[in-house]
Amino acid sequence: MLSLGTAVTALTGLYLDNSVLSKSITDVVIDSRQATRDSVFVALAGDKDDGHQYVEKAFDNGAIAALVQHDVGSDFVCLDLRDINSVERQLQHLVWPVCLRVPDTLEALQRFAQYWRNQLDIRVVGITGSVGKTTTKELTSAVLSRRFATLKSEGNLNNEIGLPLSILALQERHEYAVLEMGFYTRGEIQFLCSLAQPHIGVITNVYPVHVERAGSLDNIAAGKSELVEALPKSPEGISILNADEPMVMAMAEIGASRVFTYGLDSSADLWASNVQGMGLHGIRFKVHHADDILHVRVPLLGRHSVHTALCAMSVGLVEGLTWQEILEGLQAQDGQAQLRLYAVPGPQGSMLLDDSYNASPESMIAALNLLDDLDAVKRVAVLGDMLELGPFEYQGHISVGTRARHVVDLLVTIGELGSLIAEGALDAGMTKSDIVQCRDSKHALNYLSNNIGMGDVVLIKGSRGLGLDSLVNDLETLA
Numbered sequence: 001m002l003s004l005g006t007a008v009t010a011l012t013g014l015y016l017d018n019s020v021l022s023k024s025i026t027d028v029v030i031d032s033r034q035a036t037r038d039s040v041f042v043a044l045a046g047d048k049d050d051g052h053q054y055v056e057k058a059f060d061n062g063a064i065a066a067l068v069q070h071d072v073g074s075d076f077v078c079l080d081l082r083d084i085n086s087v088e089r090q091l092q093h094l095v096w097p098v099c100l101r102v103p104d105t106l107e108a109l110q111r112f113a114q115y116w117r118n119q120l121d122i123r124v125v126g127i128t129g130s131v132g133k134t135t136t137k138e139l140t141s142a143v144l145s146r147r148f149a150t151l152k153s154e155g156n157l158n159n160e161i162g163l164p165l166s167i168l169a170l171q172e173r174h175e176y177a178v179l180e181m182g183f184y185t186r187g188e189i190q191f192l193c194s195l196a197q198p199h200i201g202v203i204t205n206v207y208p209v210h211v212e213r214a215g216s217l218d219n220i221a222a223g224k225s226e227l228v229e230a231l232p233k234s235p236e237g238i239s240i241l242n243a244d245e246p247m248v249m250a251m252a253e254i255g256a257s258r259v260f261t262y263g264l265d266s267s268a269d270l271w272a273s274n275v276q277g278m279g280l281h282g283i284r285f286k287v288h289h290a291d292d293i294l295h296v297r298v299p300l301l302g303r304h305s306v307h308t309a310l311c312a313m314s315v316g317l318v319e320g321l322t323w324q325e326i327l328e329g330l331q332a333q334d335g336q337a338q339l340r341l342y343a344v345p346g347p348q349g350s351m352l353l354d355d356s357y358n359a360s361p362e363s364m365i366a367a368l369n370l371l372d373d374l375d376a377v378k379r380v381a382v383l384g385d386m387l388e389l390g391p392f393e394y395q396g397h398i399s400v401g402t403r404a405r406h407v408v409d410l411l412v413t414i415g416e417l418g419s420l421i422a423e424g425a426l427d428a429g430m431t432k433s434d435i436v437q438c439r440d441s442k443h444a445l446n447y448l449s450n451n452i453g454m455g456d457v458v459l460i461k462g463s464r465g466l467g468l469d470s471l472v473n474d475l476e477t478l479a
Contacts, residue, residue, distance in 0.1 A: 004021045007025070028165060109164050117197060125176065127204070143316040183224060209389075216390075225251045239252070272288070273286045277302060282300055303373070304366035353370070367459055381459045397421050411425050
């Protein structure tokens, strides 16, 4: 059971018998507004805000303890864990709620999570990739949940803060954890693996996403490969690799884990053929594994989603699930595995495809392919800047424009880099009258509100920094 005593032991190495420390912990949070009865609040000191200012609010909301790294006032009982020789003496008059004083709250959160992970007999699936991590995590969890008590990381809790929170949400009843692992710099995934200790490593792809921070595509590949390197030896450790991605398949030579591949070529261990998009009704395809051939239909949007389905199937197969369990899991997923793409009503009877959360050249083209599968009076793509592409910036935007020329009837671009998408479409032969270049979302709103109508399907996609979600909201209010 996760308790205050667990936290103290994790952070000091001391095993202490105290009634206050036996108090169970229901949750660990970094936002005081999310604190509930018997939770622990971790006061992180950020660049813009300091969580120590909200300790009292967390206690008001029911937290029984707060991890702090500096004084938060004399009104709170404090157990100073920096001097382990005095901890037992301090416990004599301890009551909760209590502040647990540590040298560094982020490091303490990570140590706490690592200690708790070591107490649990559980198999961990780590998932990384440039595109599709969240989708893959959701679907993989849905498959494993058909047989096992499975926890998945919520939202995109995939970094040095989010992953420890996911680990601390684990309970002894859980048999599997499916954890997303993000990447910006070399060494990051290696560190996350030291906390999570995965048995199964899933690599979806390597694309120039956040390449400005990573430095190069080779650095991105090397960073992703840290997941494979961290896996235990076969048969306990298993690498699940996308056979259609050469930079991913190069990782098959790394480490000593068993390798299982998936893709669209018959050379893969699990492969698909006859992939057909059915618009908003999902996709269907034929799946092959050893002597098994199945005809599958899944409620995932876009033909590119076949890789997501194959990946989740792969995890199910290597973990011993039956085909019935795997297919039930693929059908049971509740729509969260759609990578934040939603269909919502738009003005004058149009339909909006909201994919405004994030963008890369690959995900842009995949979204355009989905749009191409849909019946529409007029297909409209509203595409904005793709950020952090580094040296791939120019060609990435041009390639999206090239694909748009073959899909859409009207192309609306937003932002300075969006103009490169327009340039790509023009170079590919799209007429200038079918392209509208907008300065910002407000400009696009004014244009779209008067130029889309009954039966039109409008894709809206761009990097999160553009705030295109507000454009979707504004258009939806006009419906």
